[in-house]
Amino acid sequence: MQPGVEILIAELGYAGFESFVENEDGVTAYIQKEDWQDNILENIQILNSGEFKITFNFSEIEQTNWNEAWEKNFNPIVVDNVCAVRAPFHDKFDTKYDIIIEPKMSFGTGHHETTHMMIQHILKNDLNGKSVLDMGCGTGVLAILAELKGARPIDAVDYDNWCYLNSLENVTRNNCAHITVIEGDANVLKDKKYDVIIANINRNILLQDMASYISCLNENGMLFLSGFYNDDISLIQTECEKHLLKFEEKLERNNWVSLKFLN
Numbered sequence: 001m002q003p004g005v006e007i008l009i010a011e012l013g014y015a016g017f018e019s020f021v022e023n024e025d026g027v028t029a030y031i032q033k034e035d036w037q038d039n040i041l042e043n044i045q046i047l048n049s050g051e052f053k054i055t056f057n058f059s060e061i062e063q064t065n066w067n068e069a070w071e072k073n074f075n076p077i078v079v080d081n082v083c084a085v086r087a088p089f090h091d092k093f094d095t096k097y098d099i100i101i102e103p104k105m106s107f108g109t110g111h112h113e114t115t116h117m118m119i120q121h122i123l124k125n126d127l128n129g130k131s132v133l134d135m136g137c138g139t140g141v142l143a144i145l146a147e148l149k150g151a152r153p154i155d156a157v158d159y160d161n162w163c164y165l166n167s168l169e170n171v172t173r174n175n176c177a178h179i180t181v182i183e184g185d186a187n188v189l190k191d192k193k194y195d196v197i198i199a200n201i202n203r204n205i206l207l208q209d210m211a212s213y214i215s216c217l218n219e220n221g222m223l224f225l226s227g228f229y230n231d232d233i234s235l236i237q238t239e240c241e242k243h244l245l246k247f248e249e250k251l252e253r254n255n256w257v258s259l260k261f262l263n
Helices: 003-013 064-072 112-124 143-146 161-173 203-217 230-242
Strands: 019-023 025-028 077-079 083-086 097-100 134-135 154-159 178-185 194-200 217-229 245-251 256-263
Touching: 003 019, 003 025, 003 230, 064 077, 077 112, 083 112, 097 143, 112 143, 112 194, 112 217, 112 245, 112 256, 134 143, 134 203, 143 154, 143 161, 143 178, 143 194, 143 203, 154 161, 161 178, 194 203, 203 217, 203 230, 217 230, 230 256
Parallel strands: 083 097, 134 154, 134 194, 154 178, 194 217
Antiparallel strands: 019 025, 077 083, 217 256, 245 256
């Protein structure tokens, strides 16, 4: 790893960048087009400190047909020998849970560390008869697994139209009858209540919307969070404890983490 990369990632995260890929030259950082401003890097202290020599360039990325790319490169996955996530063109697995997902332009095939860990949380906990919110649902894979685990009713929410449409398709594809897919952000949660909340997004959105999530969480409810790194745990935990949540469990996978809290 290049010197200063961890500091740079932390400062970019505060500025609104959502995801990062480390490489031999440093890091590639991604931000939503609507959040980009020409002066967004002016307040990145490490760029102006003189301590490190840092160069950068930026470009706009076209929407990618992830479905086409996925069919070329995707291999099915099996989590803990219990849950398989596969495409329609793969053979069925002899696992307790078998989920068919076509991601199109959505996030959440199970390959990413955060989705993998969230699947593990769902597998380890009793969801039978519990109401569930899958916030930032992507492909809907976590909501689908929650229904297979006996949860009902389930709300799957995503602000991205591609994710909303893709989740609708995947919910139908897996014959789910208890999932309502909603297009929107934390503003759609008003007056709703859940026994379990699953939020696999990114650190900045989690911190921004944590109060909204917790206001929807029933007494003795469970909150599962992911989409951030080990270095972000203190920020996430402090925000949760401010709302009187109790830390219960941590999962870690390649420096990504997932946390469980109890209300």
